[in-house]
Amino acid sequence: MTDVLRPGEAARIASEDEAVSLDELRLAARNHGMPLEALRYDLTPPGLHYLLVHYDIPFVDPATWRLTVDGHVGAPLALDLTALRAYPAVSQVVTLECAGNGRARLLPRPVSQPWLDEAVGTARWTGTPLSTLLREAGVREDAVDVVFTGADHGTERGVEQDYQRALPAAEALSDEVLVAYEMNGAPLPPQHGAPVRLIVPGWYGMAQVKWLRSITVLAEPYTGFQNEVAYRVRASADDPGEPVTRIRPRSLMIPPGFPDFMTRRRIVSAGSVELSGRAWSGRAPLTEVTVSTDGGASWAPASLGPVAERYAWRSWSATWQAEPGDYVLSTRAADEDGPQPVDQPWNMQGMANNMTQQVPVTVR
């Protein structure tokens, strides 16, 4: 068994030829990606939506649950579920993606939750705008950060903690952030944060605090583990790095044809093949999606579907005249800030790796 890390120790990087460890498998057996054929659904059914739980799924009794809003405010709040639901409700369709998506495709591989491409999902979230609660609590004008604490508890690299993340006050006060109590029109399932979670549209999953129990406004920068240590893009162990924030562009395709059980390699019949999928970016509006059938040597434009909501994925489609042979299919999104990389954007913790998908296919 791998030893538990002590405070200050960096996460491990696998050696060049090291296969997946039992520690990583244990996480993969609990947490799960979205099977890519579920890209067909505008709204991902809850059990197919990707899921990452840092510690255990806590049981929170909705009857006794309370949300406190305090810190650098004039009038602290303590709300039960009935009080929270009494505010005007807002619904948004939002695509969520784990910041670690693509990590297990990196070489060398940072050792953590070993995602391939599938840590994504889209749902309609309903709740109270966070800004409503902050304003009602009398948030001070010089607020710097707003801290969100969940009911899930564990240790991580030697630091015992409730899961806790902060947002800059300006982001927290935007009209987009929700304190959500419904997913696709039903109360949140246990694994998605019941009874109440945060939804920060456009940001990676680490910001979407589940099992939310307190909101604390700070007059100084927050320096907790998940902001300062865990979710950073660091080139080396002594690089303080940049914080992980908004979702970089990505496009994924529904693998065409049918799979081999063990390798997931696809078998496709020759002829006209309709390729389709979804693309999204939390960073800037999408500008195009392209498709490659030669492993990324050349790219052809896909037809991009309409914008439904700003932070929801967009459908795309393209037609491929498939001749018998072996191929690697790929798709690439670009937003106003640029395209997905074809080569890996390696970093110490395997964060925000939006390298293009590769789908091996045999046409017969």
Next chain:
Amino acid sequence: MTDVLRPGEAARIASEDEAVSLDELRLAARNHGMPLEALRYDLTPPGLHYLLVHYDIPFVDPATWRLTVDGHVGAPLALDLTALRAYPAVSQVVTLECAGNGRARLLPRPVSQPWLDEAVGTARWTGTPLSTLLREAGVREDAVDVVFTGADHGTERGVEQDYQRALPAAEALSDEVLVAYEMNGAPLPPQHGAPVRLIVPGWYGMAQVKWLRSITVLAEPYTGFQNEVAYRVRASADDPGEPVTRIRPRSLMIPPGFPDFMTRRRIVSAGSVELSGRAWSGRAPLTEVTVSTDGGASWAPASLGPVAERYAWRSWSATWQAEPGDYVLSTRAADEDGPQPVDQPWNMQGMANNMTQQVPVTVR
């Protein structure tokens, strides 16, 4: 990339020191176990129930779906969903478990879906008794096997197939088997077989055919891939082996305390610790559950909860006076045919491994 197997090739066994392959990780990222803290729920929420999909989740339009019942019968049927729902409905609470549960704990490890301990879940399934449909179709008295075909399509060890499994006619005609269209009171989710699946209480998951589209009665034994090749307990590559049928006894505990993120090792406070979990067997009624706090050297009885329904798991609990130190906790179920093994019941394909769980814990 691992090559796709050709027909007749056996599944691969990993070498003694071989870690998890990318092929196995790809399956683990799609399929998922039940996080063990969800043992607290009598009925597992759908997104937490274990999930194994051999190929892709097919999209089946409920409006055009038909179920045929034919073969060695006097009056073949073709039913739409309205016609199926018109029969009297029966509900049963059933614990389902994948036949490959525990596979990745075997040494050497058969290479397939790499389950640890968590491929289990319990739900209330509602549908029409299979015997009602078979009798209405005029099943012949000399029927031998009944074949169930799903809408999911793929290749497996070189054999292209729709997922298909047979049950002996006597099992198919028992009053227990359901043609189910609801899970926990709602229409089946896509990943659990929408719109209609088979539920064979007491049998491992391979019998629970999802996306069911046809039922064919045979006057001779069925010899298809999933019965004759895939789901067998074989000691060696040339051993024809025994078919995998009913679920062997197993007990699992909710890991106490809280976890370390990367290792999932538990941290528990010294003092009186309430241990709890669930136990089940599809083979014979449970007789006892025991608990070990010394890695299996000694066992103490747990308190076993009431029988709710014959094929639903039973709760158990035990109190542990925890002193500071490192421990391996374990739990063991026995049914009328005997207890779980403490040593691995190794076989070529890693089937029906019900070796006892091990939970490393540090008490502080």
